[in-house]
Amino acid sequence: MIELHTSSPLSPDTQPAARRPQRFAPYPVSARWMALVLALWCTLGLNQAWWRKLSALASEQSLSNWEMVLTALVLTSATYLWFMLLSWPKLRRIGWSITLITAASAQYFMLNYGIVMDSSMVRNTLQTNTSEGLALMTSGLLLHVLLYAGLPIAVLHAGIQLKPTQWRKDVWRSALLVTASLAMMIGGGLLLYKPMAPLVRNHTEIRYLINPLASIVSFSSVTLKPLFKRELTFQHISGDAKLGSTYQAGGFAATSTHSQANKPPLLILIVGETTRADHFGLNGYPRNTTPEMEARHVINWRNVQSCGTNTLASVPCMFSHLGKQDFESRKFEYENLLDVLHAAGLNVDWLDNQAGCKGVCNRISHAQTDQVASPSAIHRWCKDSECLDQLMVELLDDRLHTVTSDGNNQGTVLVLHQMGSHGPAYYRRSSAPSKHFQPECTTHVTSDCSRSQLVNVYDNSMVETDLFVARTIDWLKNQQDKYDTGLIYLSDHGESLGENGLYLHGLPYVIAPDAQKHVPWVMWPGSLLARTQVNEACVRQNTDQALTHDNFYHTVMGLLDVHSSSYNSALDVLQSCRTPNANLQAHDQSAGHRKPSSTS
Numbered sequence: 001m002i003e004l005h006t007s008s009p010l011s012p013d014t015q016p017a018a019r020r021p022q023r024f025a026p027y028p029v030s031a032r033w034m035a036l037v038l039a040l041w042c043t044l045g046l047n048q049a050w051w052r053k054l055s056a057l058a059s060e061q062s063l064s065n066w067e068m069v070l071t072a073l074v075l076t077s078a079t080y081l082w083f084m085l086l087s088w089p090k091l092r093r094i095g096w097s098i099t100l101i102t103a104a105s106a107q108y109f110m111l112n113y114g115i116v117m118d119s120s121m122v123r124n125t126l127q128t129n130t131s132e133g134l135a136l137m138t139s140g141l142l143l144h145v146l147l148y149a150g151l152p153i154a155v156l157h158a159g160i161q162l163k164p165t166q167w168r169k170d171v172w173r174s175a176l177l178v179t180a181s182l183a184m185m186i187g188g189g190l191l192l193y194k195p196m197a198p199l200v201r202n203h204t205e206i207r208y209l210i211n212p213l214a215s216i217v218s219f220s221s222v223t224l225k226p227l228f229k230r231e232l233t234f235q236h237i238s239g240d241a242k243l244g245s246t247y248q249a250g251g252f253a254a255t256s257t258h259s260q261a262n263k264p265p266l267l268i269l270i271v272g273e274t275t276r277a278d279h280f281g282l283n284g285y286p287r288n289t290t291p292e293m294e295a296r297h298v299i300n301w302r303n304v305q306s307c308g309t310n311t312l313a314s315v316p317c318m319f320s321h322l323g324k325q326d327f328e329s330r331k332f333e334y335e336n337l338l339d340v341l342h343a344a345g346l347n348v349d350w351l352d353n354q355a356g357c358k359g360v361c362n363r364i365s366h367a368q369t370d371q372v373a374s375p376s377a378i379h380r381w382c383k384d385s386e387c388l389d390q391l392m393v394e395l396l397d398d399r400l401h402t403v404t405s406d407g408n409n410q411g412t413v414l415v416l417h418q419m420g421s422h423g424p425a426y427y428r429r430s431s432a433p434s435k436h437f438q439p440e441c442t443t444h445v446t447s448d449c450s451r452s453q454l455v456n457v458y459d460n461s462m463v464e465t466d467l468f469v470a471r472t473i474d475w476l477k478n479q480q481d482k483y484d485t486g487l488i489y490l491s492d493h494g495e496s497l498g499e500n501g502l503y504l505h506g507l508p509y510v511i512a513p514d515a516q517k518h519v520p521w522v523m524w525p526g527s528l529l530a531r532t533q534v535n536e537a538c539v540r541q542n543t544d545q546a547l548t549h550d551n552f553y554h555t556v557m558g559l560l561d562v563h564s565s566s567y568n569s570a571l572d573v574l575q576s577c578r579t580p581n582a583n584l585q586a587h588d589q590s591a592g593h594r595k596p597s598s599t600s
Helices: 031-045 048-056 065-085 092-113 119-127 130-136 139-159 167-202 204-209 213-223 291-295 311-318 324-328 337-344 375-381 390-394 396-404 451-477 536-540 550-559 586-591
Strands: 027-029 160-162 233-235 265-272 299-305 332-334 347-352 365-368 412-417 484-491 518-524
Touching: 027 031, 031 065, 031 092, 031 139, 031 160, 031 167, 048 065, 048 092, 048 204, 065 092, 065 167, 065 213, 092 139, 092 213, 119 213, 119 311, 139 160, 167 204, 204 213, 265 451, 265 550, 291 451, 299 536, 311 324, 337 347, 337 412, 337 550, 347 396, 365 396, 375 390, 390 396, 390 451, 396 412, 451 484, 451 518, 484 550
Parallel strands: 027 160, 233 332, 265 412, 265 484, 347 365, 347 412
Antiparallel strands: 299 518, 484 518
């Protein structure tokens, strides 16, 4: 008899779990092959500015198809070496992600503003303050980064599974790929030397379009080089600074027709920001962007070149006694114009409405506008952490009182550092009465605006600067019962407004267009010219002479009659128009100019 055994039903706890189909399993891949994929992505997707530039230069030097392929292989090999350098297990994902975000951001600005990632641009980026940074954070930038960095980062973190490193097997395989990449980079570079050398020699900017390597090399140069370089020794040049005879009762004032030559001088130096000389009405620009200065009969030098194409390069250079060439190759750090004036016995103050004085005001009285203005003034002139320059006019009485409160009133120099025409948010740089030209560009993304809108909004900022300078002159006029007054306005650099696809400023000096280097220089003579026996008519007859920022230091020294061995009369714009009996720096003329060496 056969017994039938029926199995009892399994309890839920003992039933085998039903398999759930896995929707997605990360694809396993070794780090060395993932690094190669990312390098290819950078070559093909994140070097658009590089490929466009090569295409634009095809009429000058055309590359064959195989040369273009070889160029792509060399770029990929070089980038691969960087990704392999970051391929350590605990570093690779975050290191690769940061590289991709940096490359995508850099490409956006290359394509939309025409920048190149050289050391100067990296320094500008590191010096950018919060408000300037926020002005550049646009939806276009975020979308670009999401597409070109977000997509590969998503794959990197969720789409693949990096295989664990097996040192015995993986080291030699990775070394083989690294060796092959080195061979490709060196061999390909040698093969490309003949067709590429003329391009690189004549268009040095293209080397700074290689992405992300240009950013990496430039950032390393800015941040790591100083660690291996000895800090420059600080040299004092103000030890022999002293006030000239115009500060003494009688002096040569007895021979002057100016009846109040012994009043202390009050000079305002305005450091302009991002002002193009060719958009200055005083220079013949078709639009009268400077009617207020013209009405106040300022002296305008038309042919002036800046020391740099960004604030960080230009401002310390223009306040130096060395001049551009010696300043850039200096072996020491030196005191600047403000230090010398202060050491001679003058009150000196720096009022900043921008991103700082770049070290120029470190040893003298200085303040930031939004930190010393009253709440009512800030409400009237400031918005989104940025203030219009006219706020500084309202602070002049307080700044003058602050620096003269100790009883020293031999003379005063007030320096005003503008926000000026700083982009890309040009529409924030002018008040409603200054918006003469419409319609204007009202976005941070200048490439999204038409050429006419961009020029309109920039010119409105010029009108605002004109009003600011005029109001400052009017304030000085009200001080003339107590002081001999004068004003100098000089911009730090110019600006590109879309010409040849370039925007903003900061290109390397040797390749920067004239729009970024040709700047306005204006003087309201007040009574300071007569005080130092300068023939105003003579000065006005020589306003077309070629000048640079090199002339600024020495012109101010001469105008204020401050004696120092750092003064060079040959670079004083006003010296040739001084009457013979007003040889204010006779010691310099007779003994010969002695400039502290920049190389010894």
